[in-house]
Amino acid sequence: MCTLARLPLLAVDIGNHQIKFGLFPRESGPGLPQPARVWSLPTHEADGDSLAALLPAEKMAWYVAAVQRQAERRLAGWVQARRPYDRYRLLRNTDFPLQIHVEQPQQVGADRLAAAVAVNHLRDPNRSAIVVDAGTAITVDLVSADGVFEGGVILPGFRLTTKALAEGTDLLPHVDHDPAADPPPVVGKSTAAAIRSGLFWGQVGAVRELTQRIAGELASPPQVFVAGGDAERLAAFLPQARVIPELVLAGIVLCAPGGESDGAGRG
Incomplete structure (x- = not known):
């Protein structure tokens, strides 16, 4: 059993043409969370050796916001196969600590909601x-x-x-x-x-x-x-x-829930 609150955070913003990654320390100071490292890959390269070479060896908690569903499924499968000791959570719109005043809240892009969460801290x-x-x-x-x-x-x-x-x-x-x-x-x-x-x-x-x-x-x-x-x-x-270049990644980190999770999988 591994407590998520103790793992370094990898925030992932899956867009239509690229995936952006931000590695965040679990403990951060006041203000918006700041990544220790940020990198991007084209969506078609984010489930292979190019991704593996960029990741630290230590166990991590992945928090993912996605607007490209096929790319997210590939990434989730890659994490489960290649890093089964990691924790992987795909954020749903209900995970964002934010009131959403639109006609169909479930259809709002996760990246837009993550940015709004971060802006509420700024x-x-x-x-x-x-x-x-x-x-x-x-x-x-x-x-x-x-x-x-x-x-x-x-x-x-x-x-x-x-x-x-x-x-x-x-x-x-x-x-x-x-x-x-x-x-x-x-x-x-x-x-x-x-x-x-x-x-x-x-x-x-x-x-x-x-x-x-x-x-x-x-x-x-x-x-x-x-x-x-x-x-x-x-x-x-x-x-x-x-x-604010890393607005969406910071918003993803602010949405990361605590608690414990056993086994790799999509939350």
Whole structure:
């Protein structure tokens, strides 16, 4: 028998194209939990030797939030086969210490809820928050001043929009997306440059408009938190936005329950 509360935590955020891992010490100081190490793998590489080489040998407790169900099933099977001494728990929406005020709470992505849980540990008391997570999809969510997840907006992210534009047209090329690149000139001097401009400035404009419209419906100005692979690029154009790169992983850790569990398996 092994007490989960004594094991190091591995928070896992399974997205549509990559899986992000964060190794957290069980004991942390005040504020948001901070990972000792973070790494990512493409979803198709997260159940093989590339993952095994990155994991410490010691026993761990896995806490997993997933929006890609097939990848999660593969990972769960790999853990059970390769690390049977570990503890593995897939977080359900009912595991999040959060009121969810939407029509179908069970359909809200676990990554959105984890981010909201983390933001409740960051925002000022009695002040609402807007949470922007810029990944494969971009989500713009509202957490009320009472800490309630109120829903939000979902739109395609940079890579998904690029892929759709290339696959849905005959002559437009696929344009690589580099989150570290400088913002492109607004007026593109080639087809590829015009696409990069439209993708970048279109996404910036969409997110800025959405945050302003959500804020306009509130009684007082909200705080804005930004996470995800494109967080830095977007936040530069969102006044007073605060970038928290590991927001979702920290939220997963905050949801990790205590107690004891025997045997590897999905909680």
